[in-house]
Amino acid sequence: MKILLIQPPRWNKSLSLLIGDQEPLNLETIAGMLSQHEVKLLDMRFDEDKLLSTLETYNPDIVGITTVTCEYNNSCEVLQKVKSYSCSILTVVGGVHATLVPEDFNRDFVDVVVLGEGEITFKELAEAYELKCDLSAVKGIALKKNGRLFFTEKRELIEDLNSISLPNRALTREHRQFYSRGRFHPIASIYSTKGCPYRCSFCCTWITSGKKFRTRGVDIFIKDLANIEEYYIIITDDNTIHDNRYSEELFKAVDTSGIKKEYQFFGRTDTIVKNPALLEKWRRVGLKRLLIGVEHLSDKRLRSVNKGTTQAINKKALEILRDLDIDIIAYFIVEPDFEKKDFDAITRYCNEMQLSDPVFTCLTAFPGTLLYHKMKDQLIDENYELFDTLHCLFKTKLPKKLFYEYYLNLYQRAYLNNYNKDSSYADKEIEQLLGLLKKDYDVL
């Protein structure tokens, strides 16, 4: 079979400026499992106008696309074009949004919705399609029947992560030089664990991962890492250091491998506080930056999103990282009821804690999350394109114009005015970001 995997185009350039464009590890991982087929990967963030020419020259039997919520419209548009090019191509959609809201893909131009992890499901689907078997025997998918979605038997989570083949990074060779995060480029992505056992109300990964935390064999991780040419590495796990014993083992393996890279990964503040010695070790083998969800400055607000941390824990974690000279990318949630004093408090906090690259995310109720169930009736805009954490989806306490003015000011003050000498963004990038966002907010 000839399979074409697609990373949809970005609709919002500001996101690329802020968090970069990283490699589609999801598609590369799925492709790794398809060695008996011919596979091509089209990253439309870079090759937006190559869809038709790729379909013409490559002539795929199956097209699979990944989607997060804010890219729903883009993904649909791509699949619509694929179907109108040839209705005999099997169109498949997977990824977070497809898993959480499969009904959204009950559309003429979608043949199969893959729910959850795609490695085994997509492999079995391609085999069944090639052999012209009944697709409803494939677990973990939804098919259309009489205008409705028909769900096949549930697919269990992959117990043994070592059974997953290495990602096929050769498929992104052409674009690897552009994958970035701030000044870190080219950057490569890798995973060591999957899942998260916590239950933050705004987050969907604990729902898609069944709350289970699974680890990848350290030997496989090192084998994968050794194949990566890039110096900068981001580990995409939700909380790489969640399991002390595993993380210690992983650190030792990286240390003895002699591979020299610069790492950044995600970590919860309570995990950091529990085991600063572990971070010190990781620091020695190249950990330079930690991405952490501070989210809120008060315990009351932290409780409201079910974060399970406290302001004291957050503060302690930031101090530990500062003492270890590990750069911090702290994420904050901006709530619709924010007043000027709340924006000011975040700026003060970033200042006091000398946070070099804070990210301010508007509270976003992704469909399928606890937050969505709690607040869906209060959504004032259901256009999925706005579910990108840069837009407020609820009625703001402040007049909307003022709310966005203060919101932009958070970036202005954190990156341009001040204390922040070590930011990984150049002033002109932040100015460009602010300009783009301002234009965006002006039309709202």
Ligand code: B12
């Ligand atoms: C790395 C990452 C990114 C990278 C980009 C990755 C990429 N593919 O291009 C960057 C930093 C650019 C990024 C950006 C954003 N991200 Co992001 N990101 C992640 C992160 C941390 C890891 C994803 C990953 O690579 N996992 C490893 C791979 C192997 O697994 P996977 O992605 O889960 O894919 C599996 C299944 O979903 C499925 N699957 C996925 N695609 C497909 C396609 C097919 C055809 C099939 C069959 C199956 C399938 O099979 C895969 C293998 O098991 C996740 C959190 C998480 N733990 O998932 C958030 C996450 C996906 N991001 C999220 C968000 C909100 C964003 C942003 C909108 C906002 C922001 N401020 O960061 C932007 C915009 C994204 C965009 N594409 O425009 C949310 C998505 C929520 C939602 N409902 O949309 C997540 C879940 C974080 C969270 N906890 O809320 N992100």
Ligand code: SF4
């Ligand atoms: S926000 Fe982080 S800690 Fe909370 S559930 Fe999601 S991945 Fe886990």
